[in-house]
Amino acid sequence: MKQKRQIGRPERGLLELYQDDPERADALVWGRRGALRGAALASMGAALGAAIPFAGRMPEGLLPAALAQPAPSGGGGQGGPQMIRLEGKEPLILQGERPLNAETPETLLDDEVTPxxxxxxxxxxxxxxxxxxxxxxxxxxxxxxxxxxxxxxxxxxxxxxxxxxxxxxxxxxxxxxxxxxxxxxxxxxxxxxxxxxxxxxxxxxxxxxxxxxxxxxxxxxxxxxxxxxxxxxxxxxxxxxxxxxxxxxxxxxxxxxxxxxxxxxxxxxxxxxxxxxxxxxxxxxxxxxxxxxxxxxxxxxxxxxxxxxxxxxxxxxxxxxxxxxxxLESMPVRSVLTNIAHGTRLPAGTRNLDVRGFAWAGDKTVRAVHVSVDYGATWHEMRVADPANRYAWQRWSGRVSLPTDGYYEIWYRATDSDGRMQPHVAGNWNPQGYGANPISRAAVLVG
CATH class of the missing domain: 3.90.420.10 (Oxidoreductase, molybdopterin-binding domain)
Incomplete structure (x- = not known):
């Protein structure tokens, strides 16, 4: 006897699925061989709101930054961290109320001297x-x-x-x-x-x-x-x-x-x-x-x-x-991107993007900063200024090219004076979470 097709709840959208069931989302998107498949590519592109020009270079199983780390909402609403406005302060990301702890969004760290x-x-x-x-x-x-x-x-x-x-x-x-x-x-x-x-x-x-x-x-x-x-x-x-x-x-x-x-x-x-x-x-x-x-x-x-x-x-x-x-004594090398916010939408036809930020390395200095827009397949060296004095952070800046409209991720990493580079994944896990300094990613949408 021929089985009847069971009618149930339709499959959830990719964004919803990644939020609710990331393992199933990975299985549907990447398949058993770990390759981004045609239908899944279109589905992921739809979830991100654009085509993915460098999809072929996306590392196996990578969850796009736009889905992994929601952009700040500004009002603390759904899809972003809760913000707080303290007296005499710009809006900060609330990390805790007792005790009071608040984080500075990276784009507020663009001053040579932090106000x-x-x-x-x-x-x-x-x-x-x-x-x-x-x-x-x-x-x-x-x-x-x-x-x-x-x-x-x-x-x-x-x-x-x-x-x-x-x-x-x-x-x-x-x-x-x-x-x-x-x-x-x-x-x-x-x-x-x-x-x-x-x-x-x-x-x-x-x-x-x-x-x-x-x-x-x-x-x-x-x-x-x-x-x-x-x-x-x-x-x-x-x-x-x-x-x-x-x-x-x-x-x-x-x-x-x-x-x-x-x-x-x-x-x-x-x-x-x-x-x-x-x-x-x-x-x-x-x-x-x-x-x-x-x-x-x-x-x-x-x-x-x-x-x-x-x-x-x-x-x-x-x-x-x-x-x-x-x-933990000298802090590890780290960098921030200060002129492009995660989740930024750029005008259609944008082909060159100026990027800048700061980098620092505890007791050391920063030797190099590199940026990639194709998931780390190629890296572009940025200009790195000398510190104003020992223990001051260092300005980095440069330009990257975007071949077409679509979804991109700006990956940025720094290397210290001893040659230690920000890793792809936070290493040396410890129970209270110190010293995590992986390569950072900011999602941008062109067009």
């Missing part, structure tokens, strides 16, 4: 109340020193120690966390938890020398005025520390001004540490004390898997107590 209004926000506890008299704010340096030192912001401003002004990039240790698979704990940052402001302050090493650093002083411990989320005055929101070598770096400073103005409260006023090139958690905001120690600091945010990465790769998704991990 305070465009800086990302990273908190671990509550924001403290603004001091009535910022100049009376005290910072204490004690521990493994010959003569404990207590100094006010007014004394720092008054020239007791030389003031220096430097463009210094600050980056959250979890920047890029959203690129790990499987997903890790913590705020799912993209590439925008970074800034490069112009900071003015006193070199930390000058204060340590004035306090008489002992030979036994090998590590620092940092303390700030931000209350713990619980409100418990006996608990620190975060208290991290570093090797004394980094504390003595000439570009590690206690800052009292940002871009020539008093530091905004949300960014650590009236004084904060700036420890460039290393995780931003070492740049303690609302700084009150630096404890010089003869052993690694054991404050909140130290040890275990906190700001630490595996020495040897571990199985992604596995549990680990971090016993064999090491502290």
């Amino acid at each position: 305070a209004s465009k800086m990302f926000v990273r908190n671990n506890g509550q924001v403290p109340e603004a001091p009535r008299d910022p100049r009376a704010w005290k910072i204490r340096i004690d521990g493994e020193v010959n003569q404990p030192l207590e100094i006010t912001v007014g004394e720092l401003e008054g020239g007791r120690f030389p003031l220096v002004t430097r463009r210094l990039q600050l980056e959250c240790g979890g920047n890029g966390r959203s690129f790990f698979s499987p997903q890790t704990r913590g705020n799912q940052w993209g590439n925008g938890a970074v800034s490069c402001g112009e900071w003015t302050g006193v070199r930390l090493r000058d204060l340590l020398q004035a306090a008489g650093l002992k030979e036994s002083g090998k590590f620092t411990g940092h303390f700030g005025a931000d209350p713990h989320l619980s409100g418990d005055p006996n608990r620190q929101a975060i208290s991290r520390g570093m090797r004394i070598e980094k504390a003595l770096d000439e570009d590690t400073i206690i800052a009292i001004r940002l871009n020539g103005e008093p530091i905004p409260l949300i960014h650590g006023a009236p004084a904060r540490l700036v420890t460039p090139g290393w995780p931003g958690s070492l740049s303690q905001k609302w700084l009150t004390r630096i404890w010089i120690r003869d052993r690694p600091h054991d404050g909140q945010g130290m040890g275990g898997t906190s700001y630490r990465v595996p020495v040897q790769p571990i199985v992604p998704g596995s549990r680990n107590d971090g016993r064999d991990f090491v502290d």
Whole structure:
């Protein structure tokens, strides 16, 4: 007996299917041999809203960026991240409300010197109340020193120690966390938890020398005025520390001004540490004390898997107590595209596209930046400017050609001065998601 064809719910559209059932979507699109098939190519093109000129070069099983990472909606609606407008700030991507954390969209990072209004926000506890008299704010340096030192912001401003002004990039240790698979704990940052402001302050090493650093002083411990989320005055929101070598770096400073103005409260006023090139958690905001120690600091945010990465790769998704991990120190090489937003629609007939952005590499400099518009089959070298000073990010720029109208992806990657290049996939998975720096992709539609 001939079977009747079962009538059921029609197959979902490709975009809907990828959102609901990515495994089935991959099977339908790529087939068993992993090749983008004719009907599926047309279907994917329809889902993307255009033909795909370089479909033949698309890596096997690649989910287009337009489907994998929705463009910001601006209003926090469906299809994009939720945005937040804080006082004195441009719209930022909300990463968390308790504590308050917000990311800067890449296209807001186009300034050589990042305005305070465009800086990302990273908190671990509550924001403290603004001091009535910022100049009376005290910072204490004690521990493994010959003569404990207590100094006010007014004394720092008054020239007791030389003031220096430097463009210094600050980056959250979890920047890029959203690129790990499987997903890790913590705020799912993209590439925008970074800034490069112009900071003015006193070199930390000058204060340590004035306090008489002992030979036994090998590590620092940092303390700030931000209350713990619980409100418990006996608990620190975060208290991290570093090797004394980094504390003595000439570009590690206690800052009292940002871009020539008093530091905004949300960014650590009236004084904060700036420890460039290393995780931003070492740049303690609302700084009150630096404890010089003869052993690694054991404050909140130290040890275990906190700001630490595996020495040897571990199985992604596995549990680990971090016993064999090491502290994340110099941040990995990364780049941002600042003049073309992901999801941009360009006029029909656009054949040349100017692109630009910034790149940085922790303690290193950036040697090269390359851009591809054909899924990495060919790469075009960009111009890379020298940094304004050590630890400042570097401008990159160039032009790429688009042969026809259609759907494209701008892939961009940086290479540091030691030859380390951004990888295709986030590597060295770790439970709290530090150090992810894969090649980034921005989808654009021409016509």
